[in-house]
Amino acid sequence: MTTTTPTAPEFQAAWSAWHDAHERARASEHGFLAITSIRWLTGTPERFDDAPGTWSTSDDGPVVVLAEEESIEVDGVRVTGTHRFGPLPERSSTSVVWQDGDETVVVEVARRGGSDVIRPRRPSNVTRVSYPGTPSYEPDPAFVVDAHFEPFETPRSVTVGSVVDGLQHVYEAPGVLTFDLDGPRSLLAFNGHGDGLHVLFTDRTSGVTTYAANRSLDIAAPDASGATTIDFNRATNLPCAYTVHATCPLPPAENRLDVAVEAGERLPV
Structure with a gap:
């Protein structure tokens, strides 16, 4: 099989296109630069100031209990009351959507190192807004x-x-x-x-x-x-x-x- 070695301009252009796409993904409105906190869930229900509901976890997986006026979207479906995520595989994650006033917040629910965590992702987070590249x-x-x-x-x-x-x-x-x-x-x-x-x-x-x-x-x-x-x-x-x-x-x-x-x-x- 014969391969063609790219010219210097072609090599530069291919790299630039790849890196520009990588930067756009990094700085996307719900990318990791938008994360406002990482919360390590335990068996004790806790409420956090940057996420809806009260969160806990057990061998049966993470659970969120939403207040009467709160709701989230899970797989495009509006959810109220109590939602059980079930056991999460290691290094897996799922996301829920929370409409906080005019801002759409994505709450990542994940399992890392044997623990369940949540990480809210807010587009207005200063780390994302001030990201210089x-x-x-x-x-x-x-x-x-x-x-x-x-x-x-x-x-x-x-x-x-x-x-x-x-x-x-x-x-x-x-x-x-x-x-x-x-x-x-x-x-x-x-x-x-x-x-x-x-x-x-x-x-x-x-x-x-x-x-x-x-x-x-x-x-x-x-x-x-x-x-x-x-x-x-x-x-x-x-x-x-x-x-x-x-x-x-x-x-x-x-x-x-x-x-x-x-x-x-x-x-x-």
Whole structure:
């Protein structure tokens, strides 16, 4: 099969289109920049100042009890009184819509690290309204590298830490990516979107010009021989780089690259 190497203008244009779309999604009216708080639910019913109803949870999942004058929308259906969400799978989330005066608020109901949480998302949140955009390195073809995927005989469950003290995340790792970037390197890969792969990593720029805790990268599914491409120009910050109301995972120890990856998103302003 013959492939065509993009010209410099084509490479720049493709990256710019991708990054502009990523920025629009990040700053969307109910994206993570709109989150006003993270509330860890317990068995004791609690009312919060940025969400409707009284919330609690148990082995049967989160429950909200709405006051007489309150209502929410769940899957487009108006709900009053008591609503039970049922047990939520780990790392899953669902959303309800609350009309607070003239503002439409989306309340994310999620399970993270074995706990149920809610995170209201308000378009007028100052973090979103004042968001200036994220600086990035200029796209550089030198940071697009050929990689080989080496699958494990059996996918491994990998436990990683979180930006929240004491919280842990468990991911399924199907194998390892090996590549050359100023020397031989490897990254433990997690399952990504569809058949693709996902990696979390740090490098020599972390805490200097890029976010200290982690960066994230999606990688196309390998072909039958295990060949794929890693484009570090598309490395992005996770929500924890912008808000304290995040539960982002930390990279596994294997993914601390001893090289300066001067590509992708930089420290937020």
